[in-house]
Amino acid sequence: MREDWQAEARSEEERAWLEPTARVKPLTQWDLFWRRFRRHRAALVGLGILTAIVLAAVLAPYFTPDPSRVDLGAIYLPPSRAHLLGTDSIGRDYFARLVWGGRVSLRIGIFVALLIAAMGTTVGAVSGYYGGRLDDVLMRFVDLMLSIPLLPVLLVAGAAWGSTMVSMTLILSFFLWAPLARVVRGTFLSLREKEFVEAAKAAGASDARIIFRHILPNTVGPIVVNATLYAGLAIILESTLSFLGFGIQPPTPTWGTLLADAKDVMFSKPWMLYPPGFAIVITVLCINFVGDGLRDALDPTQVHLKV
């Protein structure tokens, strides 16, 4: 009763002034991020292609023939309706092996990215926030990790442990987390001196609260960008190790092992080289474009990629 009376009592102008504001949706952080990301054309295209590649890998069991079915009566067949990319040296469907190889490579890329984000963030946050002796020790360790000749040591590690997808993921993560830790530490070092941290401290916030509620959200940018770019690097390194025979072992199809097989016949059947090779190039290229877009949208500091 009373509300009706109030609504009646509002003048025409008053209502006009109230109405539109009520309808405007406030922009969330996500909206702002998406607006900036959208501006990066290559990143958008990359994201689209990457989505398609991931979907193909996820749905592989539903639209490809069995990638490990041997058919010795049908070896090295040229592409046809039955075998989209032909068959390999023991008659396995090459298209199926390509798509299934993607499942391995992509999973390694994704899990390496997640693992190094977790490891790098933990070490970097502790080091940067607490500083002092602990920082010295941790950073000395990070320096050590960074001075290891990556590829030769990875080859040995791959020969020792890298024969399965899980072990390969762990090995790559172990040797790739250090650069990210250093970036996170740097951000923590500068942010912990900021007024908002001082304010939080003055208000009696615990260390954990300051780290997780106040500083960490501000470092999400560099972490996401770096983790994305290192996912691409992980895919390249995995395929390199598998190609050289010190990674995931056949008959598991990965882009690296497919290339190793294709190399043996590359001068007589050069068409076998292109699908797995360009699968790697296109996937990593898209990841790098997305990473670049993310950097523009989240974080303006430059990252120097080492392969």
Next chain:
Amino acid sequence: MLRYIARRLVASLPVLFAVSLVVFILMQKAGGGPLTQLKLNPRIRPEDIERLKHQLGLDLPLWVQYLRWLKNFVIGNWGEGFATHQPVTRMIAERLPNTVTLVGLAFLLSLLIAVPLGVYSAIRQYSTFDYIATGLSFFGYSMPIFFFGLLMQLIFAYYLTLWTGLKIFYTTGFTSVGGGGFIDRVQHLTLPVLTLGIANIASWSRYQRASMLDVIHSDYLRTARAKGLPTRVVIFKHALRNALIPVVTVVALDMSTLVGGAVVTETIFAIPGMGRLIYQAIGERDYPVVMAGIMVVSLAVVFFNLVADILYAFLDPRIRYE
């Protein structure tokens, strides 16, 4: 400065120590080893294998084996290869020059292409040239080096010969059998050098562009322009000299990437160098060779990291090491 270098050298000892320990442990985990083949041979008695194991010191606890290796390594006794029975030092000495040549040429080529590319991209920012260079550089570092090497072989050795009938480039080895002249060297080295250089061309040109852009937007460059200096002088004398400083550091640090890439390149192009030696030794579980090879590579990496720091201090008078 000398004291700084000395301190840095001492500080790099833990790195070498850690690398050797990690590689040693990993090699043990890798299994196989020199005796596996013998074990499969029914004509060799198990007693003999035990004897050999004892001779090679493989029956000792792991840490004793490691300490023994460490002692011998430090005093310069690097042992013999299990597979070849040649002294490891000689195997390395034979192959090191090839790797140094390959890496050195790839380094020079990358630098000669990347720096002008980056500078020109920066001067003509957002031009068509800049966009193409950016796109190509993204391609460059999305490209696994081994696939690029295979593509090079396919295009410049296979298709080129197929279509033109000319045999210009070779895909295996360092020289023709029995050696050859300068031209022969060029024919053999062009493709591997390009392969090894491509990743660095991509990343260094990006870096050069970014650092050049930083300088171009600085106040002292605006001053130089404002006082009427010709563009050529502004770009080359004022801008480039300063823009090169950060690039020099990155370039020196990336030497480790080049050395790592040499493993892949030498394997694909069958070049008898350090990288291929390490690759083969890992496959054969030839511990003495793997250990010594990786230590030499680590020494090189540590050395170039030091060079990067010194060059940085030398080129930028604002940085002084105590």
